[in-house]
Amino acid sequence: MGLLRYTAIRALMIIPTVLILYTLVFIVLRVLPGNPVLAALGTKNIPEEQLQALMRELGLDKPLYVQYFDYLVNFIKGDMGKSMIIRGRPIASDIVDKLPATLELSIWSIIFSLIIGVGLGYLGARARSDRVKAIIRLTGSIVFVIFIPALGLSLQLLFSKYLGLLPTGGRLSTTGYFKPITGIYTLDALLRLDIPVFIDALKHIVLPALTLGLVISGPYMRLTLNNMEEIMESKMIEAYRARGVRDSKILRHAFRHVLVPVTTYTGLQFSLLMGGAVLTETTFNWPGIGTYLVDKVMYRDYTAIQAVIIIFAIIVGLTSLIVDILYALIDPRVRY
Amino acid sequence: MEVLTVNDLWVKYYTISGIVSAVSGVSFKLRKSEMLAIVGESGSGKSTLGLALLNMVPKPGRIERGEVILDGVNILKSSPREIMKIRGSRISMVFQDPFTTLDPLRKIVDQFEEFLIEHGVDKTRARSIIKEYLEAVGLPERVMYSYPHQLSGGQKQRVSIAMAIALNPQVVVADEPTTALDVIVQKQIMDLVDSIKEKYKSSIVLITHDLALALERADTVMVMYGGNIMEYAGKTELYGNMKHPYTRGLFEALPRILQKTLPKSLPGNPPDLRYPPPGCVFHPRCEFAMEKCKSEKPPLIEVSKDHIVACHLYG
Amino acid sequence: MMRAQSIFTILKNKYISTGLIIVLVFVFMAILADIISLYSPVDPAGPPLQPPSRDYFMGTDNLGRDVFSRIVYGSRIMLMIVAIAVAMSGAIGTMLGLISGYLGGLLDRVLSFIMDSIYAFPSLILAISLSVALGASPINAAIAIAVVYVPTYFRMVRGQVLSIKNETYIEMAKALGLPSIRIVLKHILPHVTRTLMVVFSMNSADAILTEAALSFMGLTVQPPTPDWGFDLYKGRGFILLGYWWIMLFPGLSIPLLAVGFALISEGVSTLITARKR
Amino acid sequence: MSTIVELLDVVMDFETSSLGRKQKVRAVDRVSLRINKGEIYGLVGESGSGKSTLGRVSLRLYKPVKGKVIFENKDITYLPERVIRPLRREMQLIPQDPYGAINPAQTIGEALIEPLQVHFNTSKEEAFNRACRALEEVGLIPPEDFMDRRPMELSGGQLQRAVIARAMILRPKYIVADEPTSNLDASIRTSVIKLLLDFREKYDQSILFITHDIALLSLIANRIGVMYLAQLVEEGSVEQVIKEPLHPYTKALLSAIPLISSQIGLEKVYLKGEIGDPANPPRGCRLHPRCPLVLEECKSREPPLIEVGNGRSVKCWLYYK
Numbered sequence A: 001m002g003l004l005r006y007t008a009i010r011a012l013m014i015i016p017t018v019l020i021l022y023t024l025v026f027i028v029l030r031v032l033p034g035n036p037v038l039a040a041l042g043t044k045n046i047p048e049e050q051l052q053a054l055m056r057e058l059g060l061d062k063p064l065y066v067q068y069f070d071y072l073v074n075f076i077k078g079d080m081g082k083s084m085i086i087r088g089r090p091i092a093s094d095i096v097d098k099l100p101a102t103l104e105l106s107i108w109s110i111i112f113s114l115i116i117g118v119g120l121g122y123l124g125a126r127a128r129s130d131r132v133k134a135i136i137r138l139t140g141s142i143v144f145v146i147f148i149p150a151l152g153l154s155l156q157l158l159f160s161k162y163l164g165l166l167p168t169g170g171r172l173s174t175t176g177y178f179k180p181i182t183g184i185y186t187l188d189a190l191l192r193l194d195i196p197v198f199i200d201a202l203k204h205i206v207l208p209a210l211t212l213g214l215v216i217s218g219p220y221m222r223l224t225l226n227n228m229e230e231i232m233e234s235k236m237i238e239a240y241r242a243r244g245v246r247d248s249k250i251l252r253h254a255f256r257h258v259l260v261p262v263t264t265y266t267g268l269q270f271s272l273l274m275g276g277a278v279l280t281e282t283t284f285n286w287p288g289i290g291t292y293l294v295d296k297v298m299y300r301d302y303t304a305i306q307a308v309i310i311i312f313a314i315i316v317g318l319t320s321l322i323v324d325i326l327y328a329l330i331d332p333r334v335r336y
Numbered sequence B: 001m002e003v004l005t006v007n008d009l010w011v012k013y014y015t016i017s018g019i020v021s022a023v024s025g026v027s028f029k030l031r032k033s034e035m036l037a038i039v040g041e042s043g044s045g046k047s048t049l050g051l052a053l054l055n056m057v058p059k060p061g062r063i064e065r066g067e068v069i070l071d072g073v074n075i076l077k078s079s080p081r082e083i084m085k086i087r088g089s090r091i092s093m094v095f096q097d098p099f100t101t102l103d104p105l106r107k108i109v110d111q112f113e114e115f116l117i118e119h120g121v122d123k124t125r126a127r128s129i130i131k132e133y134l135e136a137v138g139l140p141e142r143v144m145y146s147y148p149h150q151l152s153g154g155q156k157q158r159v160s161i162a163m164a165i166a167l168n169p170q171v172v173v174a175d176e177p178t179t180a181l182d183v184i185v186q187k188q189i190m191d192l193v194d195s196i197k198e199k200y201k202s203s204i205v206l207i208t209h210d211l212a213l214a215l216e217r218a219d220t221v222m223v224m225y226g227g228n229i230m231e232y233a234g235k236t237e238l239y240g241n242m243k244h245p246y247t248r249g250l251f252e253a254l255p256r257i258l259q260k261t262l263p264k265s266l267p268g269n270p271p272d273l274r275y276p277p278p279g280c281v282f283h284p285r286c287e288f289a290m291e292k293c294k295s296e297k298p299p300l301i302e303v304s305k306d307h308i309v310a311c312h313l314y315g
Numbered sequence C: 001m002m003r004a005q006s007i008f009t010i011l012k013n014k015y016i017s018t019g020l021i022i023v024l025v026f027v028f029m030a031i032l033a034d035i036i037s038l039y040s041p042v043d044p045a046g047p048p049l050q051p052p053s054r055d056y057f058m059g060t061d062n063l064g065r066d067v068f069s070r071i072v073y074g075s076r077i078m079l080m081i082v083a084i085a086v087a088m089s090g091a092i093g094t095m096l097g098l099i100s101g102y103l104g105g106l107l108d109r110v111l112s113f114i115m116d117s118i119y120a121f122p123s124l125i126l127a128i129s130l131s132v133a134l135g136a137s138p139i140n141a142a143i144a145i146a147v148v149y150v151p152t153y154f155r156m157v158r159g160q161v162l163s164i165k166n167e168t169y170i171e172m173a174k175a176l177g178l179p180s181i182r183i184v185l186k187h188i189l190p191h192v193t194r195t196l197m198v199v200f201s202m203n204s205a206d207a208i209l210t211e212a213a214l215s216f217m218g219l220t221v222q223p224p225t226p227d228w229g230f231d232l233y234k235g236r237g238f239i240l241l242g243y244w245w246i247m248l249f250p251g252l253s254i255p256l257l258a259v260g261f262a263l264i265s266e267g268v269s270t271l272i273t274a275r276k277r
Numbered sequence D: 001m002s003t004i005v006e007l008l009d010v011v012m013d014f015e016t017s018s019l020g021r022k023q024k025v026r027a028v029d030r031v032s033l034r035i036n037k038g039e040i041y042g043l044v045g046e047s048g049s050g051k052s053t054l055g056r057v058s059l060r061l062y063k064p065v066k067g068k069v070i071f072e073n074k075d076i077t078y079l080p081e082r083v084i085r086p087l088r089r090e091m092q093l094i095p096q097d098p099y100g101a102i103n104p105a106q107t108i109g110e111a112l113i114e115p116l117q118v119h120f121n122t123s124k125e126e127a128f129n130r131a132c133r134a135l136e137e138v139g140l141i142p143p144e145d146f147m148d149r150r151p152m153e154l155s156g157g158q159l160q161r162a163v164i165a166r167a168m169i170l171r172p173k174y175i176v177a178d179e180p181t182s183n184l185d186a187s188i189r190t191s192v193i194k195l196l197l198d199f200r201e202k203y204d205q206s207i208l209f210i211t212h213d214i215a216l217l218s219l220i221a222n223r224i225g226v227m228y229l230a231q232l233v234e235e236g237s238v239e240q241v242i243k244e245p246l247h248p249y250t251k252a253l254l255s256a257i258p259l260i261s262s263q264i265g266l267e268k269v270y271l272k273g274e275i276g277d278p279a280n281p282p283r284g285c286r287l288h289p290r291c292p293l294v295l296e297e298c299k300s301r302e303p304p305l306i307e308v309g310n311g312r313s314v315k316c317w318l319y320y321k
Helices: A002-012 A014-031 A036-041 A048-057 A064-076 A091-126 A130-144 A148-162 A185-191 A195-232 A235-242 A247-284 A289-298 A302-330 B046-052 B080-086 B108-118 B123-136 B141-145 B153-165 B183-200 B211-217 B235-240 B245-252 B291-295 C002-012 C014-031 C067-103 C105-120 C123-134 C138-165 C168-175 C180-216 C228-239 C244-276 D051-058 D081-090 D108-120 D124-137 D156-168 D186-203 D214-220 D238-243 D248-255
Strands: B002-015 B018-031 B035-039 B061-070 B091-094 B171-175 B203-208 B220-225 B228-234 B301-304 B307-309 D003-018 D021-036 D040-044 D066-071 D091-094 D174-178 D206-211 D223-228 D231-237 D306-309 D312-314
Touching: A002 A014, A002 A302, A014 A064, A014 A302, A014 C105, A014 C123, A064 A302, A091 A130, A091 A185, A091 A195, A091 A247, A091 A289, A091 A302, A130 A195, A130 C244, A148 A195, A148 A247, A148 C228, A148 C244, A185 A195, A195 A235, A195 A247, A235 A247, A235 B091, A247 A289, A247 A302, A247 C105, A247 C123, A247 C180, A289 A302, A289 C123, A302 C105, A302 C123, B002 B046, B002 B203, B018 B046, B018 B061, B018 B203, B018 B228, B035 B046, B035 B211, B046 B061, B046 B171, B046 B203, B091 B153, B108 B123, B108 B141, B108 B153, B123 B141, B123 B153, B153 B171, B153 B183, B183 B203, B183 B211, B183 D248, B203 B211, B211 B220, B211 B235, B211 B245, B220 B235, B220 B245, B228 B235, B228 B245, B245 D186, C002 C014, C002 C244, C014 C067, C014 C244, C067 C105, C067 C138, C067 C180, C067 C228, C067 C244, C105 C138, C123 C138, C123 C180, C138 C180, C168 C180, C168 D091, C180 C228, C180 C244, C228 C244, D003 D051, D003 D206, D021 D040, D021 D051, D021 D066, D021 D206, D021 D231, D040 D051, D040 D214, D051 D091, D051 D174, D051 D206, D081 D091, D081 D108, D091 D156, D108 D124, D108 D156, D124 D156, D156 D186, D174 D186, D186 D206, D186 D214, D206 D214, D214 D238, D214 D248, D223 D238, D223 D248, D231 D238, D231 D248
Parallel strands: B035 B203, B035 B220, B091 B171, B171 B203, D040 D206, D040 D223, D091 D174, D174 D206
Antiparallel strands: B002 B018, B002 B061, B220 B228, B228 B307, B301 B307, D003 D021, D003 D066, D223 D231, D231 D312, D306 D312
């Protein structure tokens, strides 16, 4: 019962966070000088009546506070407004279309980064030599500052161009025959027990997810290594030893302690991951929200950009909610 | 009959800023159901000595020389596998701070059971042992299913003691088991240790900075300073016949209730064990220091039966 | 005397010295661009798509421009934007963090909540939308990056202030009747600076990547101005055709400069932990 | 006898938040205390009893939720920090841990000079000389050896002397010594206490001495107050409280001292369990779940602080007539 209540309260906390970001974006996009319609059209040579008509159509002629609340109310109803560029196209349907691809990329990237980062960090902590530890720590910081497009393009060059093993972009070789359920293709293929499609989808996701996962794994390496070292030197471990508990078991208990900061950190990681996803998707022509955002940025489609940002804010909020619940489950000291 | 014999034990720490001689040539014997108190101030090497008894001196430290013979076996020569079996079952340890020594993420029963199973106890037997010993230390059975943070400091220390005695070890090393606790709880815990000694006939090494506590509770008292034994005697003998200037200094530093004079204090500071003073380590703070003390390390002299002093005054 | 010695110990740290060398190479490149580069960065220097050779030792791009010259001039834009952005966010974030942490109360709660919300949000995406709103220009990109990183400094400084505030010596300073301003500036700020150095250099590395990402999307300069991120973006179409050099060199410069700052940060943090022990 | 500090019905709350959940802890609950000029008032209690908090309230480092703090006949409870600041040189704190007490980035010299400059606008040279003299006064000789050292380079005993020197350099009239020797080795404790007593003699100071060591208090204090779970449970002159303790808790404290407790002919009292959670104190008398002498009314009604004559008071139903 306690956990349910805690979850509910924590979920409500997402609302102010999203509101703050919405307000910030609203201020930046609407209140700052400059006419968004003109910016979107990329020209100033447009008759005054036509401009007014356009503004009216998009609701931009109303006072700012009305715009602010109108958008909010509509958003809650599931209406994210219409594109300024492709006239009349509802943004909500675009996002429903693109979101699963981004989720798929994120999930696989997090899996890769946890395996690489926590794995190497753990191995580093177990290594006896200080040099190995220093190397892993350094790798952690260097990997983290790799520029995603540069890494992605190099991987493409190697695995696609020279080795010819993996495709350079897209989510599936042919989409015609496959009917998605959730839109997360690897999951859908498994649900439909369609092994060839699963392998095809996997081949497409490997490079993008590896690129993003590798970059994000850096902080995990350092976090795991540092925490593991600290715990292994603690009184608690000394007490375990004094009781004659085997080293392999002690390591397992220590690792559980490392999971606490790793879990909390995953909340922050997810927001880094989302930023990275934008670049990864662009590099690999991955048809997700990131590519969509870049596309809209190029055409200065303000309504779409605004919607995407709010969606990202909600995703980040939900992730931190999940992380908090996980944290409460791992650490009995958390009272909820 | 001796259960534990320590012969000429030397421990050094190899730190970046120099080599610290933490324990320098300590020898003693511990008889069955005897409580030996090792008394010393910070930096006297008493805690390192306690860890050395379980052959678990931490990293930059190394046991240089000596023997720790438990029941006829030199545990400093035992293989890692053997030593793991010995720790917790034949010699066990209670640490100073009960707040940091229990795993906060695991229930008491899980930690307790794991330890018993590691030492070859089967699961059903383990459960009954846990119940028996939690009761023996005065804890209700429900404590089993608690996490450490749900217990008070005294309760945690009781759990540690229960684990330390559960396999009926010959020796229990208790390193300042009450220092982190309040006076009244200190007394409760020490009463518990006393009763355990009586009931299970365990031998106890009580490491403490408090000479009064040692004189009240122990059978034998060993006073350490700067890694060396200063004085070693039975409680009553020591109480009535203190020899070493350092022991006397410690005793005179104890506040006597309602006397309007302050206790005495020893001048000076504890030695820097990277550069221990030549001769007797205590000579820079000793009011009776002679020329000899500055150059020659005093041997351990038996002044009366089972009363040993390291001081040139009695040479 | 003391100072000279401590500078020496800092430079003796391998991470810091390597990082400094990398960063300084790029800084000199930016300053001396007119002397180093052999061709104009914006006009064709020879035939298009020449592989690296003695004349064009990083090759030429699809318009025949010398890649090396573009890299050299590109470092100017990059360093300028990053320097402005980091200086702005560092100054604002530190100041707000100090005030918020020391004073506490309602102001602290409100500020923290806003900063946390921004911090939790993907910084790149926020920077992109800010740049879009402000319009594509180097100075606007710098402002966008600065805004995004204010919370990084704010959170770090505030956290440090809160923990230092609990130290006995701060209570003692109060008990001695020292004025608040003196306590903040003399007894709290100096303890924050070391960690600030780590965050500062790590954040510079971050800012480089964000700048590169913004220019990758064409949000900083207008072509044909040389710019690493945008050159990389344009080069990416040519990579599968085999013209790898157009992409490779900007693709290497960005992480290399970032690694330089990351090394400095690593070095400073190892020095701090060493001193603590 | 004139008073230097008076606390009237002081209440102090703290808000603690552990992992997201906030709760209010009442650290001091309706405590009144009077410290006479030239007196050493000993405040004894376990950790969590609120004795340190009370000491800090008396220095107005904390602003109480309710009640009054009167320093030299002046109500300073609600004065803003700006107005209190000049008063701070008259009242000083000596904390438990000397290593935390001086900014580790400062040298001992800087730490001693700073308060002089702030309060008296002393010139640099003059401040330096006075700092040297202050170090001499606490036995750190030669002072030049210590002026340029940093806290970490001194032993605990030396550093505590430096901390005392800094407090005394302002010539305060009122000192709160919060367990000033409990982090020090037994062999050097007395010398530090001796130092404090010498200063008191020389400059006619009043001291609030906070400790958990009732044996030590019996040697130095004039009066003793015993605290349990945020409340004052017994007060009186030192001879009376030690020789003839009234409150079961005071008796238990005296019974628990190793070695010495067996030497004083006291009725022994042993308590069960441990000091409760200050956030959730027991109803009625706060000691009742642990007290062997518990009466029926202890469980439901909180006893008043009863005056039993000779300036003694005790908060226990056993003495209610």
